[in-house]
Amino acid sequence: MTTNARLRALVELADTGSVRAAAQRLVVTESSVSAAVSALAADVGVPLVRRNGRGVLLTPAGERYASYARRILGLHDEAMAAARGEADPERGLLRLAAVTTAGEHVLPAMLASFRGRHPQVTLRLEVAHRARVWPLLAHHDVDLVLAGRPPDELAAGIRAVSPNTLLAVGPPSLAAGFSPAHTTWLMREPGSGTRETCEALLAAAGADPPRLVLGSPGAVIAAAEAGLGVTLASRQAVARQLEAGGLVELPMPGTPLNRPWHVVSHPHATAGTDLFVTHLLARPELGWSAPPPGR
Numbered sequence: 001m002t003t004n005a006r007l008r009a010l011v012e013l014a015d016t017g018s019v020r021a022a023a024q025r026l027v028v029t030e031s032s033v034s035a036a037v038s039a040l041a042a043d044v045g046v047p048l049v050r051r052n053g054r055g056v057l058l059t060p061a062g063e064r065y066a067s068y069a070r071r072i073l074g075l076h077d078e079a080m081a082a083a084r085g086e087a088d089p090e091r092g093l094l095r096l097a098a099v100t101t102a103g104e105h106v107l108p109a110m111l112a113s114f115r116g117r118h119p120q121v122t123l124r125l126e127v128a129h130r131a132r133v134w135p136l137l138a139h140h141d142v143d144l145v146l147a148g149r150p151p152d153e154l155a156a157g158i159r160a161v162s163p164n165t166l167l168a169v170g171p172p173s174l175a176a177g178f179s180p181a182h183t184t185w186l187m188r189e190p191g192s193g194t195r196e197t198c199e200a201l202l203a204a205a206g207a208d209p210p211r212l213v214l215g216s217p218g219a220v221i222a223a224a225e226a227g228l229g230v231t232l233a234s235r236q237a238v239a240r241q242l243e244a245g246g247l248v249e250l251p252m253p254g255t256p257l258n259r260p261w262h263v264v265s266h267p268h269a270t271a272g273t274d275l276f277v278t279h280l281l282a283r284p285e286l287g288w289s290a291p292p293p294g295r
Contacts, residue, residue, distance in 0.1 A: 004076065007069040009036035010048065014066040017055045040065070074140030081143065082270040092272035095124045097136045098146040099193060101217045102261055103127030105236045106162070107146055110286055114279050121272055131191030143265060143273045148193050150264045159277045160263040160288040166197060168252030169238050170230030178250050181207035184229035189215045198232040201254045221247075234259075263288070 012022035013033060023030045041048045048062035058066060081093040098107045104127075111123065126136065134151055136142045150158065174183060180202065188195040194217075202209065212229055214220045217237055224231050225246045232255070241247040249256075263280065265273045280288040 004073065006036040006040050007073055009033045010040055010062070010066055011069050011073065013037060013049065013056065014058050014063070017052075017057065019056060070139040070141070078140045078143065078266075078270065081272065089121075089271040089275050090118060091120045091122075092270065092275075093122045093124065094144065094270075094272040094276055095142040096144050096146065097126045097128065097133040097142040099130050099133055099148065100127055100188075101194065101234050101237050102146045104217060105234065106261060110146075110280065113283055113286060114276055117279060118275060121275070129189060129191040130193035130196075137264065137266070140266070143270055144276065145262075145264045147262060147264070148259050150262060154264055157264045157267055157269075158262050158291045159265055159269075160280050161291050162261040162263075162287045162289070164259050164261045165235040166194065166232055166255060166257040166259050167235055167238070168230060168232055168250040168255050169242070169247045170224055170250050171227045172245065172248050173227055174230060175248050175250060178230065179209075180205050180252055181209050184210040184212055186220045186223050186229040186231040187211050187213045188217065188220060189213065194232055194234070197257065197259070201232065201252065201257075205253050262291075 008026060009022060009028075009032070012025050013019065016022050016025065019030045019033050023033045026033065037049055044061070044065060046061045047059050048065055049056045049058055051057075077095070081095065096107075103125075107125075107127075111125075114121070115123070124142075126133070126142065128136075130147060133142075133145050133147055134154065137145045137150075137154060137157075144159075148164070149155075168180075170178065170183070177183075185198065185202070187198065210229075212223070214223055217233065220231050221233060221238060221241065223229065224233075225241060230250055232252075235242075235256075238247055242249065263277065265277070269277075280286055281290060
């Protein structure tokens with residue numbers, strides 16, 4: 001088994017906590033996963049996993065090694081994509097990740113426009129919440145992220161920005177009696193940037209209202225339309241509902257809130273990444289512009 005295969009076995013084991021689940025993901029036998037991790041442990045010279053009931057847990061050394069393994073694998077994939085893209089950017093690979101709201105309401109138009117001009121570029125996409133997408137970029141598992149403001153350590157890679165406004169919205173039936181402290185708030189899942197912002201606004205207002213967690217942006221918006229409560233949402237995500245009157249903007253202190261979208265890459269981007277960013281900035285109808293100086 002190659003070094004890369006061994007590293008992938010450890011990473012999958014770290015993610016799943018089960019030799020069987022790791023083997024299923026990798027489409028190999030359980031004995032292959034066990035042998036791969038044992039070989040890595042022999043090379044490192046310390047145990048990387050330990051038994052935990054019917055599953056396994058990584059030791060502290062295993063956790064540290066797995067974090068490096070993710071970066072090594074991501075860099076290897078990035079290096080292959082960079083080399084192929086350098087030879088022929090129009091036939092390269094672009095690995096993208098987007099936070100859920102942007103993935104549902106912003107990214108489709110971007111990808112359709114890009115694919116219309118560059119149909120031979122292979123696109124890979126993952127849509128998840130904020131806590132998931134930024135580590136993907138940090139570990140070089142993706143080339144480009146579409147999300148809100150990046151963590152400080154990734155801010156040097158900001159390539160383009162686009163307006164985004166967060167609003168407090170709810171059904172007309174709740175508007176007259178709206179109280180931030182007493183009306184039920186519909187929340188995204190833990191790890192969502194919108195949820196973190198909403199919690200910060202409620203804390204600033206000294207409010208501790210009832211909360212109902214639904215998860216995805218679509219579920220939260222549908223629940224608000226159904227009259228279950230109010231929520232904080234991107235104007236782009238609720239534009240249709242606001243226009244139709246199913247939702248109305250509510251007077252929540254601190255809103256509307258400017259939270260621009262950011263396209264972020266590694267400072268040393270692949271040719272496919274540069275091709276995508278150049279396309280965005282050359283299409284005013286997509287609404288993207290270069291970041292202000294000093295960003």
